[in-house]
Amino acid sequence: xxxxxxxxxxxxxxxxxxxxxxxxxxxxxxxxxxxxxxxxxxxxxxxxxxxxxxxxxxxxxxxxxxxxxxxxxxxxxxxxxxxxxxxxxxxxxxxxxxxxxxxxxxxxxxxxxxxxxxxxxxxxxxxxxxxxxxxxxxxxxxxxxxxxxxxxxxxxxxxxxxxxxxxxxxxxxxxxxxxxxxxxxxxxxxxxxxxxxxxxxxxxxxxxxxxxxxxxxxxxxxxxxxxxxxxxxxxxxxxxxxxxxxxxxxxxxxxxxxxxxxxxxxxxxxxxxxxxxxxxxxxxxxxxxxxxxxxxxxxxxxxxxxxxxxxxxxxxxxxxxxx
Numbered sequence: 605x606x607x608x609x610x611x612x613x614x615x616x617x618x619x620x621x622x623x624x625x626x627x628x629x630x631x632x633x634x635x636x637x638x639x640x641x642x643x644x645x646x647x648x649x650x651x652x653x654x655x656x657x658x659x660x661x662x663x664x665x666x667x668x669x670x671x672x673x674x675x676x677x678x679x680x681x682x683x684x685x686x687x688x689x690x691x692x693x694x695x696x697x698x699x700x701x702x703x704x705x706x707x708x709x710x711x712x713x714x715x716x717x718x719x720x721x722x723x724x725x726x727x728x729x730x731x732x733x734x735x736x737x738x739x740x741x742x743x744x745x746x747x748x749x750x751x752x753x754x755x756x757x758x759x760x761x762x763x764x765x766x767x768x769x770x771x772x773x774x775x776x777x778x779x780x781x782x783x784x785x786x787x788x789x790x791x792x793x794x795x796x797x798x799x800x801x802x803x804x805x806x807x808x809x810x811x812x813x814x815x816x817x818x819x820x821x822x823x824x825x826x827x828x829x830x831x832x833x834x835x836x837x838x839x840x841x842x843x844x845x846x847x848x849x850x851x852x853x854x855x856x857x858x859x860x861x862x863x864x865x866x867x868x869x870x871x872x873x874x875x876x877x878x879x880x881x882x883x884x885x886x887x888x889x890x891x892x893x894x895x896x897x898x899x900x901x902x903x904x905x906x907x908x909x910x911x912x913x914x915x916x917x918x919x920x921x922x923x924x925x926x927x
Contacts, residue, residue, distance in 0.1 A: 605915055606668075606669075606672060606673075606912060606915040606916065608673050608675075608676060610911075610915070611669045611672065611673045611676060612673075612676055612677065612678055613897050614665060614669060614896070614897070614908040614911065614912060615665075615666060615669045615676060615678040615682060616678060617896075617897055617904060617908050618662040618663075618665045618666050618669075618908060618909075619666070619678065619681055619682065619685060621652055621653040621654075621658070621659075621662050621904070621905050622650075622652040622653055622659055622662050622663060622666070622685060622689065623652050623685065624652045624653065624905075625643065625644055625651055625652060627654060627901075628643050628651075628654060628655070629654055629655040630643070631655065631656065631710065631711070632646070632701075632706045632707070632710055633705075633706040633707075633708075633709075633710070634706060635705045635706050639706065646697070646701050647659070647697075647698060647701065648689070648693075648694040648697050648698070649663075649689040649690060649691075649694040649695060649697075649698050650663070650689070650698065653905045653906065654901070654905040654906070656710075656711055656715055657711055657714050657715035657718055657763070658905050658906040658909075660715060660718040660719050660722055661718040661721070661722070661906065661909040662905075662906070662908070662909060663686070663689065663690070663722055664718060664721055664722040664725055664909060665908055665909045665912050666682045666685065666686060667686065667722065667725040667726055667729055667731075667732070668725055668912055668916075669682065669912070670682050670683065670686075670729065671725065671728060671729045686731070686732055687732075690726075690732040690735050690736055691735060692735045694735075695735045695736055695738065695739055696738075698739055699738050699739045699742060702739065702742060702743070703742075712746070712750060713747065713750060713758075713764070713766060713769035714763040714764070714765070714768075714769060715763075716743045716746065716747050716750075716769065716773075717747070717768070717769035717770075717771075717772035717773050718772060719736075719739065719740060719743050720740060720743060720744060720747065720772060720773050720775070720776035721772040721773075721775055721776060722736065723736050723737070723740035723776055723779070723780065724775045724776040724778070724779035724780065725779075727779040727780060728779060740776070740780070744773070744776065744777075744780070744782060744785050747769075747773050747785065748784065748785050748788045751766075751770065751788050751789055751791075751792035752788055752791075752792065754766070754792065754796075756796065757792075757796040757797065757821075759817045759821070760812075760817065761808070761809060761810055761812065761813030761814065761815045761816060761817050761868070762812050762813060762814060762815065762864065765815050765817060765820060766796070767793070767797070767817070767820040767821045767823070767824040768815050768820040768824075768871075770789045770792070770793060770824050771820065771823055771824050771827060773785065773789060774786060774789055774824075774827055774828075777789065789828070790828040793824050793825060793827075793828045794828065794829075797821055797824070797825055798825075798837070800821070800840075800841050801840045801841060802840070802841070803818045803821075803841055803842050805818060805842070805845065805846035805847050805848050806846070806847055808847065808848060809852050809865065809868055811861060811862065811864075811865075812861055812864055813852075813864060813865065813868050814864040814865070814867035814868050814871060814910070815868065815871050816848060816868065816871065816872050816875060818841075818842055818848060819842075819848065819871075819872055819875035819876070819879065820871070820875060821841075822838060822841065822842055822875070822879055823875050823878055823879060825837055825838070825841075826838075826878065826879065838879075845876075845881065845884060848872065849884055849887075851869050851872075851887065851888050851891035851892075852865040852868055852869065853865075854866060854895075857895050857899055857900060857903060858899075858900035858902055858903075859902065860902045863895070863899075863900070863902045863903035863907075866892050866895040866896075866903055866907055867892070867903075867906070867907055867910050868892075869888045869889070869891040869892030870888070870889065870892040870893075870896075870907065870910035870911050870913070870914045871910050871913070871914070872884075872885075872888045873885045873886075873887075873888040873889040873892065873914040874910070874913045874914040874916075874917060876888065877914065877917035878917050885914070885917075888914075889911075889914055889915075892907070892910075892911065892914075893911060895907060896908050896911045
């Protein structure tokens with residue numbers, strides 16, 4: 605579970621990252637020679653943490669920590685940062701970027717999903733959500749159109765993965781009371797995945813994975829199918845975790861791509877806990893946690909978010925298996 609001690613450590617990492625401008629990865633589409641490219645001018649809210657999506661989910665971490673542990677020593681600093689970054693003026697500029705020519709598909713679907721997840725947390729916290737609402741509403745509209753119009757899912761184990769994005773977007777649909785987005789995601793998930801059978805677990809992981817395509821697909825289907833129907837689907841799709849039960853080998857935690865595998869440990873733990881494998885969740889959490897705080901910036905700018913995701917379900921999974 606997310607103890608106060610861990611929450612404090614993760615908060616300090618996130619606070620350091622969300623205000624760190626450089627190094628910065630640029631992903632926007634430049635459509636002309638005179639376009640602005642400097643991150644802090646384009647993204648006054650989400651200019652830190654190496655890239656836009658990591659900045660978004662580190663803000664989510666701060667909001668989650670503040671909601672679960674409001675008495676933390678770091679709470680005043682968290683509130684001050686969120687006051688500044690999630691101000692109406694900052695969010696107006698973020699929305700303007702999305703509405704500019706270079707922002708149409710910016711961060712689709714991963715960054716979109718984390719923005720929606722952030723807004724879901726702010727709604728639970730009942731702070732800052734009004735300022736974020738216009739951007740969240742625009743992203744939700746785009747997300748719905750995206751899943752409606754996609755004949756196939758993205759099954760990769762990194763940012764393009766469709767199932768992971770849909771799981772986070774479902775959390776937003778519930779918090780924001782958006783039944784139409786929920787309906788569109790449910791319909792797309794069934795269209796994409798309902799006939800999947802005999803997943804080849806031996807093909808995971810790839811060297812770029814921070815998500816398990818098999819497990820996030822299973823988690824999404826657990827969210828959209830009735831329990832009995834999901835049980836039959838899961839038996840056909842993934843009757844046994846097989847090689848997924850073993851944490852991946854990471855030879856170089858400072859390598860930008862290999863550090864993804866540390867995140868894979870944490871995201872697998874998040875999935876295993878919800879899919880009814882608490883021992884595997886614990887095993888993967890133990891493999892990933894040593895690299896969350898105090899490691900190279902390639903991992904530290906984002907791993908804590910996935911640790912908090914996993915820890916949020918660890919306790920409930922253990923409780924379900926306690927006699």
